[in-house]
Amino acid sequence: MRVGPRLPEPVEPVELPHGSHSPQPRVGGRRPAVARRVAAALSAFLLLLVGPTLRLRVWSYGALAAVLLAATAAHVRRLRAPGRTGMVPADFAVRPAQRNAGLVTIGAAVTLYASVTLLPLALTASGSTGSGTAGLLVAPGALGWVVGSALTARLLQRHSARTTAIGGAFLLALGSAVLALFPGTSVTGAAGAELLIGVGTGLVTSTALVHVQNAAPAHLMGAHTSTVTLLRNLGAAIGVNLLATVQTTAARSLDGPHADADAYRIAFAVLTALALLTALAAARLRQTRTAG
Numbered sequence: 001m002r003v004g005p006r007l008p009e010p011v012e013p014v015e016l017p018h019g020s021h022s023p024q025p026r027v028g029g030r031r032p033a034v035a036r037r038v039a040a041a042l043s044a045f046l047l048l049l050v051g052p053t054l055r056l057r058v059w060s061y062g063a064l065a066a067v068l069l070a071a072t073a074a075h076v077r078r079l080r081a082p083g084r085t086g087m088v089p090a091d092f093a094v095r096p097a098q099r100n101a102g103l104v105t106i107g108a109a110v111t112l113y114a115s116v117t118l119l120p121l122a123l124t125a126s127g128s129t130g131s132g133t134a135g136l137l138v139a140p141g142a143l144g145w146v147v148g149s150a151l152t153a154r155l156l157q158r159h160s161a162r163t164t165a166i167g168g169a170f171l172l173a174l175g176s177a178v179l180a181l182f183p184g185t186s187v188t189g190a191a192g193a194e195l196l197i198g199v200g201t202g203l204v205t206s207t208a209l210v211h212v213q214n215a216a217p218a219h220l221m222g223a224h225t226s227t228v229t230l231l232r233n234l235g236a237a238i239g240v241n242l243l244a245t246v247q248t249t250a251a252r253s254l255d256g257p258h259a260d261a262d263a264y265r266i267a268f269a270v271l272t273a274l275a276l277l278t279a280l281a282a283a284r285l286r287q288t289r290t291a292g
Helices: 030-049 058-080 096-126 131-136 139-158 161-181 187-215 218-253 259-282
Strands: none
Touching (some): 030 058, 096 187, 161 187, 218 259
16 A cells, blocks of 8 residues: 655646637737837828818828728727737728617717807807907807706606717707808807707707617626717717818918809818718618617
């Protein structure tokens, strides 16, 4: 009989199949590549926005657009790879529910923030009111946002997310169209237009948030919710820069005593078109309704 401690028996090495390998610890190095892609995309996008102001050559726009598309495509490919994650969940790039909700969020933010930025300037330039009063006329936009957000809960119990978002987007387009028809020449029209845009923004953004949260996995609820906020802030930056560039470029190319008013009319007309595109994105939301 064997006495004493029992030593472990040697284990024969196992040969792995061809092409397989043991997992290795993940080493840093991916983050700089991601940061370079994001920086390239944002830089190209911002240069495209301010291109007319910088008087860039025609070929520069093509080069910047190519850089933007290439960097965006590379980042989307990385997010779609199995096991990959990023600051923005991959679902916003590959799943229609989140993607369309993100688009309508950006569209609503573009419309609201561009209008509240350009409207006081248009009113002051036309002499319709002083700068102090012109600044107060954006208050209906903020008030309308609160009203629209409060109405969303009740509307979603009776109508689908698609219907609610489309209705809000059409309010955005209607308010922008009123601003285009009366570019700073009517104080009453300006206040009414801002109220319409505010209510539309509340309906669209609140519906998009609920839509995203309903479609998000439970363990990614926080990431999806914060991404909606990120997209709303991105839309605000895009809207202000884009419409300011349109107005400035139009003002430089127009002549006559009504050049400023015509430049603002063009800017608000572009804003109306963007609001209608938001309605098209809202029409692609899933036909869902909250329980109630």
